[in-house]
Amino acid sequence: EDQVTQSPEALRLQEGESSSLNCSYTVSGLRGLFWYRQDPGKGPEFLFTLYSAGEEKEKERLKATLTKKESFLHITAPKPEDSATYLCAVPSGTGANNLFFGTGTRLTVIP
Amino acid sequence: DADVTQTPRNRITKTGKRIMLECSQTKGHDRMYWYRQDPGLGLRLIYYSFDVKDINKGEISDGYSVSRQAQAKFSLSLESAIPNQTALYFCATSDWTQTGELFFGEGSRLTVL
Numbered sequence: 001e002d003q004v005t006q007s008p009e010a011l012r013l014q015e016g017e018s019s020s021l022n023c024s025y026t027v028s029g030l031r032g033l034f035w036y037r038q039d040p041g042k043g044p045e046f047l048f049t050l051y052s053a054g055e056e057k058e059k060e061r062l063k064a065t066l067t068k069k070e071s072f073l074h075i076t077a078p079k080p081e082d083s084a085t086y087l088c089a090v091p092s093g094t095g096a097n098n099l100f101f102g103t104g105t106r107l108t109v110i111p
Numbered sequence: 112d113a114d115v116t117q118t119p120r121n122r123i124t125k126t127g128k129r130i131m132l133e134c135s136q137t138k139g140h141d142r143m144y145w146y147r148q149d150p151g152l153g154l155r156l157i158y159y160s161f162d163v164k165d166i167n168k169g170e171i172s173d174g175y176s177v178s179r180q181a182q183a184k185f186s187l188s189l190e191s192a193i194p195n196q197t198a199l200y201f202c203a204t205s206d207w208t209q210t211g212e213l214f215f216g217e218g219s220r221l222t223v224l
Contacts, residue, residue: 032211034211034212036213041217041218042217042218043115043201043203043215043216043217043218044154044201044213044215045215046211046212046213046214049211049212087153087154089154089211091211098156098159098169099154099156099211099213101153101154101155102153103151103152103153104153
C-alpha cells in the first residue's frame, strides 16, 4: 500500500535557524514526489517536483532533495514568512495526477 | 480574480440537508479534482475528472457525487449531509502535461450540525 509519512508534525525555529523536514514514502515505482506549501485558510501551493534519487530543486530558502526512500525539504536561514504547513505527495492510483498526500509539517518561524 | 474559485467559502448546514459545492476555473485545464482535508488525516481525494465525459471515484467517494458541467466547472454534492462530512473541501485543477502540479482553490469550509 502506498504510504507517505512526514516528520516532524510541527517545528518551531528561530529566524535564521536552518533545519530540514522529512517525507518518507513507500510506493511501487515512484513516478515523482511533490512538495506543496499551505498557508492557514488557503489551498496548497505547488513548490517542487522530484523524479529520481539524487535530484535536487531550489527555490529561495528552500531546497528539496530525494533519495530512494525519502525526501528532505531543507530550509536555510528561514524568515517568519516561511511559516506554513509543508505537504509532500506521491502519485497513487491509476493516474499520475491522483496524488496521495502526507499529513504535513507545520513550520513556525519566530522573529 | 483567482484561477480556481470555490463557492461557498463557508457553509453551515444540518444533518440530512443536500449541499452543493461549486468550483470554476480559468486555467483552461482539463483535469479537475475534489479533495477533503481533515486535521491529522491530510488531503484525501473524493472524485476526479480528466475531461467532461470522464468521472472517477477517489479514495473516499461514499456519500458524495459530482457533476462536470463544462470544462471549467466541477461541482461536488452531498445528497444527505452527515456530521462526519464536516471538513475543509478543496477543488483543484491540473494540466495533463504537468503531472503532480495541482492548482488549488481557497477551500470551502463545511460544517454539518
